[in-house]
Amino acid sequence: MTNCPECDAPVGAKDRFCEECGRNLLVRATPVGGPDGSAAAQCACGSEDIDDDGFCEQCGRSQPVGRDRMEFVLPTIAGISDRGRRRARNEDSMAFGHVHARGVAAIVCDGVASSERSDEASQAAVDAANAVLVDALVEGSDPERATVLAVASANRAAGELARPEAQDVAPSCTYVSAMRTDSGVVVGWVGDSRAYWLADDGAKTPSRRLTKDDTWAAQLVADGVLTEAEAVNDRRSHVLSRWLGGDSGQVSPHVVTVVPEEGGIVLLCSDGLWNYLPEVEDLDAVRPRGAAPLEIARDLVAAALHAGGHDNITVVVIEVGVGRER
């Protein structure tokens, strides 16, 4: 016997809907507005006395509060979004959902620092996209089409935050999503948040990056103006050529589908991670093998924090492989 996550009424193991409130028991997702990242009950110094602003009454250290560090776990998927060490707030957001026997969907959006309230933009975008993708999983509709619709919905949600008199700083964000169903993984993106396929050791399908950044530098590399090495050092390497938000216009995502024959993980992340671990080799060197998604996410975030944590870091890990999808 378990309980309904919505109304806490007892539900049977085979119930599809809660008899009490009618909630679909086969669907679970991150809460709208983001996972609750409230402070740990205990400071690292051992004190349990934390003041209203999140400072320890003993050692004075600030405890993570609100969006500073968000963690969430569902079956076969886990995510962490961390403020990092330099930024005053976390402008990244993540959302994901799990639909029993159908699959999972996940989105990472990175608020554009030069726009206003970009934390609100990224949160509105992931929540809007997640609703679309989870519905598509429930209904079994086409993942590629769902991804396009999710981006449109996310773009609208972020765009609604814009103030008419401040269009040039309209809240904006990047977008990357993944939908895992029985027929494969569909990845969609706008901007420079990335998706990677990280294969199990010894697999025939090698690890690889699934996305190409929508940045001016990446565009110049594609056009042969810059080499990869030059682009990394170019000040334009992070200047986005496409994004979501009030000043983005109509945006359709790049969409790719992968059909892995063997096991591995799909990693979604913001540039707070890939700035430190850009190549699949870098990621492969850090990630633990045979570990649960949350543990992998924690190790990756810790590596970025250890390397300096210059930006917000968001990591979502999705298990892919025979027998691991339930």
Place this chain on the structure above:
Amino acid sequence: MSAEFAVEVFQNEYLPEGAREVDAIVTVSASGVSSAPVSSADIAQVIIVDCSGSMRYPPAKLNAAKHATVTAIDALRDGVSFAVIEGTDTVRMVYPREQGLAVASTRTKLEAKRLVRGLTADGGTAMGRWLALADRVLARHRGGLKHAILLTDGQNQHETPAQLSRTLASISGHFTCDCRGVGTDWQVEELRKVAEAMLGTVDIVADPQGLADDFRAMTATAMGKAVGGVSLRLWTPEGAVVKFVKQVSPTVLDLTDRRTESGPRTGDYPTGAWGGESRDYHVCVQVKAAGVGDRMLAGRVSVLTAGGDVLGQGKVLAVWTDDSALSTRINREVAHYTGQAELAEVIQDGLEARKSGDVETATAKLGRAVALAASSGNTDTAKLLAKVVDVVDPVTGTVKLRPGVEDADEMTLDTRSTVTKRVGKP
């Protein structure tokens, strides 16, 4: 409680890796006082008049002191408690005759003024005894606002410095005492010690004619206070050391050694009575070093009533960064008051060196003072300095000591060295 307190903190919270010292200027402002004046019954004022033999010469001095005391009595609101004390090498109640306080009314004020006019000068100077009697008299007062004015013209000759220090230690915090030196035969350092211990002001009244206005103003200020016994409470994290807590505006007053422990990692510093006014404090805390990216509460400053009610609170933060653009940023308020505190120090050191005949040190210190006063826009102090040194270049602080400086000018500079200029709003 008839005042509202606001606390503001100015600092650069960003520290480079490995740094441990956190500086902040804490501005405490009390407002809403005039809309709800404190009841007269709450206020007590004692006037201590030096009647030592030296007050006889020039004769205008004792007359001016009497006139000033009369003026101060006139300025008392009816219903306020008061007393007048005569100080010599011993001490005596002038009014009321028995040890205690009278309640101001037309009749009591007339009686007091008549007795003050009859004062004569004879004997020596023992300020500790004067203050001890004032303390006993004020101890009977139930209200929260206790104020004294101490007027002297000479040095504390009939007591050792240690005796005076002991008395000050035993009465400090019981009442505030504003000190005035008339003429030029008193010692600035001695009177400053009394004023600082009693959280009051000190000033020179070189010309006795100016006393009456000064007494009236001091009494009016005392009548305008709304809450007494206010303290600053400072919480610091484990392993932290409080380097100093200084009032830096309107005057420099080091409160570091005035701390009373009030809880774990928490201490209270007295600030005396408050009217509608604003004061700035410089707090410097050394914390345990932390890693880049860490945020720490380096201090929490609370304003408390004597009863322990928290009237306002501010936070001093520390954030470690490897971004030198952030960590090297100079906070205007901290820089300004660091300069003002140094200004007071170099004036006092410079005058001390000048007295002892060390021309080189005196020239260097007073030159530095001229440069600091000029760069911070402290024109009042700059003017006082110009009476003691010839300023060649105020920017570099190039000066020459003036020969034949008037005692009054030198003492005025010394006395007012601690008066700071408020940081300018950008």
